[in-house]
Amino acid sequence: MSRQQATGHRQQAMGNGQLSRARQEASFPCPQAAGKREEPRRRGTFARRFTIAIAAVLCACTSALQADDSPKLAFIVGKVLVMDKTDSVINNAVVLVSGGMIEKVGKQSAVQVPSGYRRIEMPACWIVPGFVDCHDHVVGSLSDLNDMVYLTNPGLSTLDTVEPHNSNINRAVAGGVTTALLIPGSGTNMSGFGTVSKTAGDSVADMVVRSPGSIKIAQAGNPERYWWGVGRMFMNFNTRQTLEKAKAYHEAWVKFEKGETKEKPAFDPIFDGFRGLFARTFPASVHTQIYQVVLTTVDMLARKLDIRTVLDHSEFDGWKVAPLIIEAMAKGHSIYTIQGPRAYHLDRTQRKIHGNAARWWQAGNPLLGINTDAPVVPQEQLPFQAAMGCYYGWIPYEGIKGLTRIPAEALMVDKEVGTIEVGKQAEFCVWTGDPLDPRSSCEVTVIHGKIVYDAKLNRRF
Amino acid sequence: MTKLEISRGAGRGAAGLLMLLVACAAARAGEPPAKVALTGGRIIPVVGEEIAKGTLLIEHGKITAIGEKVELPHDAMEVDVSGKVLMPGLINAHDWQGLDVPNENADVAPYLDVYDAIDPSRLFFENSLRDGVTAIHIIQANNCVIGGVTRVVRPIGLDVDEMTIKPRVGIKMSTTPKGGFDRMLQMAMLRETFLELGDYLERLAEQRYEEEQKKAKKDVDVGPAEARKLGKELVRPEDYDDMHANLVELTGGRLDAWIYAGAAMDVGPAIKIAKDNGLLDRCVLVLGPDSFKAVAELKAAGRPVVLDSTLDFRERDALTGELAETFVPKVIHDAGLTFALLPNPDASLAERYQTYQAARCVREGIPRAKALEAITLNPAKMLGLGDAMGSLEAGKTANITVYSGDPLDFNSWVELVYIDGILAYDRAKDVRIRRLFQPPGADEKPDEKKEGAKDEKAPAADETKPGDKPKEESKPEVDAPAPPKPEEKTPPGEDEKKDKPKEQDRTSRGDRDGGNRKKDATRSGGGSDA
Numbered sequence: 001m002s003r004q005q006a007t008g009h010r011q012q013a014m015g016n017g018q019l020s021r022a023r024q025e026a027s028f029p030c031p032q033a034a035g036k037r038e039e040p041r042r043r044g045t046f047a048r049r050f051t052i053a054i055a056a057v058l059c060a061c062t063s064a065l066q067a068d069d070s071p072k073l074a075f076i077v078g079k080v081l082v083m084d085k086t087d088s089v090i091n092n093a094v095v096l097v098s099g100g101m102i103e104k105v106g107k108q109s110a111v112q113v114p115s116g117y118r119r120i121e122m123p124a125c126w127i128v129p130g131f132v133d134c135h136d137h138v139v140g141s142l143s144d145l146n147d148m149v150y151l152t153n154p155g156l157s158t159l160d161t162v163e164p165h166n167s168n169i170n171r172a173v174a175g176g177v178t179t180a181l182l183i184p185g186s187g188t189n190m191s192g193f194g195t196v197s198k199t200a201g202d203s204v205a206d207m208v209v210r211s212p213g214s215i216k217i218a219q220a221g222n223p224e225r226y227w228w229g230v231g232r233m234f235m236n237f238n239t240r241q242t243l244e245k246a247k248a249y250h251e252a253w254v255k256f257e258k259g260e261t262k263e264k265p266a267f268d269p270i271f272d273g274f275r276g277l278f279a280r281t282f283p284a285s286v287h288t289q290i291y292q293v294v295l296t297t298v299d300m301l302a303r304k305l306d307i308r309t310v311l312d313h314s315e316f317d318g319w320k321v322a323p324l325i326i327e328a329m330a331k332g333h334s335i336y337t338i339q340g341p342r343a344y345h346l347d348r349t350q351r352k353i354h355g356n357a358a359r360w361w362q363a364g365n366p367l368l369g370i371n372t373d374a375p376v377v378p379q380e381q382l383p384f385q386a387a388m389g390c391y392y393g394w395i396p397y398e399g400i401k402g403l404t405r406i407p408a409e410a411l412m413v414d415k416e417v418g419t420i421e422v423g424k425q426a427e428f429c430v431w432t433g434d435p436l437d438p439r440s441s442c443e444v445t446v447i448h449g450k451i452v453y454d455a456k457l458n459r460r461f
Numbered sequence: 462m463t464k465l466e467i468s469r470g471a472g473r474g475a476a477g478l479l480m481l482l483v484a485c486a487a488a489r490a491g492e493p494p495a496k497v498a499l500t501g502g503r504i505i506p507v508v509g510e511e512i513a514k515g516t517l518l519i520e521h522g523k524i525t526a527i528g529e530k531v532e533l534p535h536d537a538m539e540v541d542v543s544g545k546v547l548m549p550g551l552i553n554a555h556d557w558q559g560l561d562v563p564n565e566n567a568d569v570a571p572y573l574d575v576y577d578a579i580d581p582s583r584l585f586f587e588n589s590l591r592d593g594v595t596a597i598h599i600i601q602a603n604n605c606v607i608g609g610v611t612r613v614v615r616p617i618g619l620d621v622d623e624m625t626i627k628p629r630v631g632i633k634m635s636t637t638p639k640g641g642f643d644r645m646l647q648m649a650m651l652r653e654t655f656l657e658l659g660d661y662l663e664r665l666a667e668q669r670y671e672e673e674q675k676k677a678k679k680d681v682d683v684g685p686a687e688a689r690k691l692g693k694e695l696v697r698p699e700d701y702d703d704m705h706a707n708l709v710e711l712t713g714g715r716l717d718a719w720i721y722a723g724a725a726m727d728v729g730p731a732i733k734i735a736k737d738n739g740l741l742d743r744c745v746l747v748l749g750p751d752s753f754k755a756v757a758e759l760k761a762a763g764r765p766v767v768l769d770s771t772l773d774f775r776e777r778d779a780l781t782g783e784l785a786e787t788f789v790p791k792v793i794h795d796a797g798l799t800f801a802l803l804p805n806p807d808a809s810l811a812e813r814y815q816t817y818q819a820a821r822c823v824r825e826g827i828p829r830a831k832a833l834e835a836i837t838l839n840p841a842k843m844l845g846l847g848d849a850m851g852s853l854e855a856g857k858t859a860n861i862t863v864y865s866g867d868p869l870d871f872n873s874w875v876e877l878v879y880i881d882g883i884l885a886y887d888r889a890k891d892v893r894i895r896r897l898f899q900p901p902g903a904d905e906k907p908d909e910k911k912e913g914a915k916d917e918k919a920p921a922a923d924e925t926k927p928g929d930k931p932k933e934e935s936k937p938e939v940d941a942p943a944p945p946k947p948e949e950k951t952p953p954g955e956d957e958k959k960d961k962p963k964e965q966d967r968t969s970r971g972d973r974d975g976g977n978r979k980k981d982a983t984r985s986g987g988g989s990d991a
Contacts, residue, residue: 292561
């Protein structure tokens with residue numbers, strides 16, 4: 001894709017909140033997706049639930065297929081960044097992949113490559129876990145970013161917009177991004193459920209890892225434009241009401257399921273999707289930045305509703321909330337901070353530039369990651385975002401962790417991906433060097449144990 | 462103490478978030494010392510006689526003794542404030558600043574709560590502290606019919622809960638039309654809200670009665686009127702919906718009515734709506750500049766009033782061109798009404814300072830004691846905090862402002878502010894004030910130092926700055942009563958930034974020409990968009 005086209009896409013993403021429908025359609029650059037728009041929209045909840053069911057079945061089928069399909073690979077490389085809890089690094093290493101999983105990791109001197117394995121020898125290169133982007137819009141169709149029906153739209157889900165093989169996904173794979181949370185935009189306080197998805201696959205079922213992947217909440221800093229403008233007082237009231245109703249719904253069902261009451265609650269197609277949020281099987285990804293807004297996110301979602309909370313963006317002076325986050329963490333609340341894409345904050349009253357990631361880190365926030373908001377920032381620039389964080393004072397190793405293990409934990413996919421450990425899915429990239437070094441390039445991308453991108457065959461960047 | 466307790470304590474112990482960040486050194490103060498004695502200062506207690514040289518003892522955040530001679534416990538730490546003047550901390554009776562926007566786009570919205578929009582990092586709170594204000598009533602602005610629940614906060618704390626003094630004070634109402642409304646519509650909506658509330662409660666009672674009968678497997682064997690009567694007792698607090706819950710609190714006496722009457726002609730309707738709904742004995746009237754014209758009605762109602770900070774009302778006769786000037790607080794005072802003076806949020810005028818307004822009142826013939834009450838005790842009483850603050854008396858909260866001289870002298874500075882016994886502000890450590898009064902070229906000092914020539918002078922100049930700033934210099938102009946206070950140094954874009962990161966980012970690049978702008982918006986604005 002040319003530079004121009006990329007910019008076109010970016011404008012498209014921006015446009016949803018601002019341009020008229022007509023203009024969006026006129027400017028849409030991709031005929032395939034434009035054609036898709038003519039299909040009747042699946043609005044019915046049953047249709048959606050049906051889709052999910054089909055997707056689940058397909059998922060099961062294809063993963064079985066993959067197991068048969070997936071090749072046996074042996075990577076012989078100069079360095080493996082394991083990114084595990086002990087921060088181990090293996091030099092001159094071998095990574096064996098079979099059945100879609102990592103079979104063995106170790107020093108070349110200790111691990112024999114069995115016969116039948118395809119040897120991929122890249123002795124100067126590094127293997128790094130595939131990057132996980134917690135805040136991303138590229139896996140779906142960009143014309144379906146924001147449905148600003150109400151100020152909170154809990155019935156919507158990005159599962160309905162997943163678009164295999166769109167041009168942005170190709171950028172992602174070539175840039176080392178392997179798992180992405182596809183979320184709707186921030187035009188309203190609650191714009192729908194997100195979808196955890198791989199950046200490779202021929203069908204929706206191939207790609208989707210979990211749906212709902214998260215509930216997208218935009219605390220403030222965009223939804224203000226809804227209607228004739230709303231303030232934080234109304235927005236927070238409204239968001240809280242929606243979540244409290246959903247929580248009450250979940251609790252009523254839990255009570256019934258435990259047999260504490262015989263009164264069966266009425267099924268609600270909209271609030272039913274929230275049950276996982278309160279059962280803590282998926283998090284809330286929150287568009288939040290600026291001190292008071294981040295404060296509200298922490299207070300309302302993490303402290304009071306005890307939801308697993310992922311603070312996306314967390315820019316401007318949001319880092320000043322760190323002491324309260326650490327306090328909340330100590331009380332058992334789950335809060336991940338996924339910073340970006342603004343790398344620094346210019347504080348005019350103090351006349352200082354603060355590196356956002358560095359300030360979060362210095363304030364003692366251990367669960368810090370990086371997001372791109374792609375295609376606002378092109379997807380392949382995720383490591384560059386982390387590099388900028390380090391340019392303004394963060395630590396490079398932590399930067400890589402903030403692209404791999406931390407976001408995987410935040411999205412609750414850390415049992416499958418995020419590190420190079422035996423038993424996890426083979427999902428990693430081979431880099432020519434340190435991925436945070438802008439001179440390095442991603443040479444090979446492996447997802448589900450299969451090589452989905454090979455720069456030698458089809459170099460992208 | 463765990464790591465996080467330290468940081469929390471820091472917020473509490475130093476001087477709120479911003480002071481904490483600006484004057485980082487003050488951050489680790491922890492809990493306030495248990496016992497502090499302020500000795501040697503002149504004490505203006507507002508209630509009772511002035512003490513020319515006395516001692517004020519603070520124990521665990523409360524004032525425990527005050528007088529010429531106070532026996533100090535052996536474990537009290539002494540702070541010598543000789544030559545200085547102690548006053549109760551000022552109280553701001555009505556301010557929307559500290560919220561992200563003054564009003565919501567909603568006419569009747571009693572379900573709102575300012576809790577959701579107070580930003581502890583607003584410069585407003587820091588400036589309030591600098592001006593000696595220790596309690597602020599945060600209430601949404603006047604562009605509404607019925608607004609949300611209000612809250613009294615202190616200007617320190619990392620989050621709203623930590624700032625809160627009193628969480629649910631009152632409900633905002635306005636008889637001055639909201640933008641786009643006329644007076645008939647405004648009043649109709651006010652009336653309808655309360656009429657509908659009555660109807661809602663009746664229906665709710667009926668519904669509750671039927672529910673209970675059903676639960677007991679009994680028939681509903683009475684008519685609706687009877688059911689409504691019987692059901693009244695059965696309504697539980699959780700039965701009220703969001704639209705009505707706070708209105709029930711209001712009419713039930715657990716919230717006060719803060720009614721804005723921005724013109725003299727809105728005063729009558731405000732009193733009427735309060736009277737009609739049983740709110741008259743629990744309402745505070747917030748008045749506009751020409752309110753004195755309704756003084757007869759105000760006097761008859763006898764309710765406390767919050768005055769507009771435009772103290773002088775000027776009106777030119779359309780025919781003769783003659784200028785009539787009225788000093789509003791005097792008229793209100795002469796009518797025997799309790800009043801509070803508000804700082805003007807539009808800042809660059811002297812009316813910004815409550816002490817200046819009180820001084821003006823004294824000049825216009827209001828007794829000094831009454832003028833001081835208007836910025837301390839009166840607002841405290843209006844907020845239902847008359848027993849807790851507003852004067853220096855044993856048993857009250859230790860909210861104390863220490864001035865360098867008489868508080869009504871405009872050359873006096875706020876030196877120290879204690880809130881709940883915590884030293885929340887110390888001018889000697891006020892980094893912004895120090896920077897503000899740095900002489901021109903002070904920034905280049907390090908280079909000069911290197912040259913060695915001015916080694917001696919530079920640091921010396923630096924030290925004199927924080928404390929004795931240009932008191933002398935500010936005197937010459939008689940008509941400019943305000944020495945440039947910190948407030949003005951806020952870059953104009955600052956508040957905008959909080960609300961509209963995007964716009965700010967755009968302007969910060971100086972990118973205002975149409976051609977580049979779109980491109981720029983796409984790139985930088987996108988960060989928060991998607």
